[in-house]
Amino acid sequence: MGFVIERVEWELGSQTFLWIFCSCLASIFLLPYFSKKAGLSFSSNGKGPHSSLVEFGSSAFFSFQRSFLFVYILASVIGGLQTVFGEDEYQLFGFSRKQMVLCLCAGVSATVFFGSFLGVLSDMVGPKNTCMIYCVLHLFVGAMRSTSERPSVWISSLSLSLASFIFQFSFETWMTSEHEKQGHRREFLLDTFWLMVFFESASLIGGQGLANLLVTDIERGLFFPSAPAALLSVICALYIRKNWHAHKLFSLREYRYSFSTTILKDKRIWLLGCAQGCLHFAVSVFWMLWAPTVVADGRDVNLSLIYPCFLGSRMLGSTAFPWVSGPGSFIPLEDYLSLSFVAAGLSLTMAAYDYQEIGVLVALFCGFHACCGLILPSLARLRTALVPNELRAGMISFSLAPANASILFILIQGGYHRNLSNAAILAMAAFGLFTAAGCVHVLKRWKRRTPGNWHEL
Structure with a gap:
């Protein structure tokens, strides 16, 4: 007697997208209400302690x-x-x-x-x-x-x-x-x-x-x-x-002098660049491996519906930035940034070393992108505090160079030669995120020692 095994394609429920959409709207439009409730006043001429999306600037x-x-x-x-x-x-x-x-x-x-x-x-x-x-x-x-x-x-x-x-x-x-x-x-x-x-x-x-x-x-x-x-x-x-x-x-001579004296000799910028590079490496690894991880063991999944769910989670994470970066925030920038890096690293660690159902994997990856949505504007805020605008592009490109070299290594060893498993590559990405958390923590300690050298936002 023969058996017919039906394969059912896994899909996200429509309520998931609705929840992300409503959460983003609530996060944006409730911020002014709770800001006023907390006693934070914003002047109509834009000279208050912090701007918001609805401020009259x-x-x-x-x-x-x-x-x-x-x-x-x-x-x-x-x-x-x-x-x-x-x-x-x-x-x-x-x-x-x-x-x-x-x-x-x-x-x-x-x-x-x-x-x-x-x-x-x-x-x-x-x-x-x-x-x-x-x-x-x-x-x-x-x-x-x-x-x-x-x-x-x-x-x-x-x-x-x-x-x-x-x-x-x-x-x-x-x-x-x-x-x-x-x-x-x-x-x-x-x-x-x-x-x-x-x-x-x-x-x-x-x-x-x-x-x-x-x-x-x-x-x-x-x-x-x-x-x-x-x-x-x-x-x-x-x-x-x-x-x-x-x-x-700039002339080449002027730029070389400014870059060497301002960027290369500042250890704080080196730490910030390391954190940026680790995030870039982790995000790149994720986009290379998320689909093979989700469809492992021949599972049928509608990937086209999962992709916007990740980006929606990143949108939701970005809306959390004005909540935690305002003057009434109960947690300093470096603290919530370190916690975000740790949470993102834990999400990739669990996906790398523990077999998960598809729903659990998607939830972990959504959590990873929500953390990225909060991390990205926070790193931009740190760049503004530490890096002069005229050297900003050079600093970013140099900080991403080691990450791109690491991605090339992963492609050759893991993709071409198959010497590295997907789990090992995800673990490397998670380790990079934990390293970034450590860099931000050290930045916080140095900020306490030299408060006058920071351009606060």
Whole structure:
């Protein structure tokens, strides 16, 4: 007698997305109520102790903030449209698993050997020009994919890797420099930091939805979303060129002297850079391994519904930033940042060393992204306190260089040679997050010793 075993595809319930959506709204719109209840008053001229999303600040600041976020959202959607398909792009051209890994290695190698100097280039020629380069790279890839029947996957991988690396520092650097140049209060930066994380995540979700609407047959229309991405790149570049201002340029000699005396000789910035690099490594490892971990043992899962759940969790984590960073916060910046790193590390540790049901794994990964949503604006706040704006891009790019080298090592040893298991790689990412927590804790101790050397926000 034969048996038929039915395989049921696991899916997230619709109530999960509803809960994340309602939680984000509640976190945003209840903040002013509880702030007032706690006795925190905000002046109408924007000179209170801390800004909030609903504070009545100057019209010039809100105009500047809306203009920047418009471009930042456009740039996020462009990146999402170009990378939403992932491995499907390689499979369409018949790439084997090893060829896929080699293509990824080529992209990461570009960020290791060239990306480290892109931050220096951004500081020297101005972040506005580097943001233009980001748009040009996406325009090139979008045009190539839209017009060629057999576009070069290798060139696309190299270009998109460099563009993704530029995105991590160029827009933030321009925003902080222009914010200071226009004379806005430094406290107002806090809102912009968490709104950047919030809208970037929302834009990636929107990019996935737009790509799914544009592609009905993957074998015929895989690269059709690249045409809208190229169009948006043109719009973004034209807007930047017309409305954004260029900043002071440095000579190589001036920049080298400033960087060596301000960045390389400050141990606090080394610790901050280590924390940034560890987070970048952990997030990159997660995006490489989350799908294989969830579908382990041949489990059927609708991955396209889990992806926006992660990004929604990051949005929710970012909305917690104004709650814990305000003047009435009961926990210092370094304390909640260390706890966030530890919580994120524990989430990856449990996923690495203990077999979990799919629901438990998804919950752990959502918790990891919620922690990342809180960590990202907090690190931006620390960068503003420690790093001069004119050296910000170079500092970020150099801090990410060791992380990118580690990612390249993981791809070669774990992806190509299979010498490292997925569990071991996740454990390495978790260890990096614990290391970042230790770096932030040491920063707190040094802050107590030299309080006058910090630019408080």
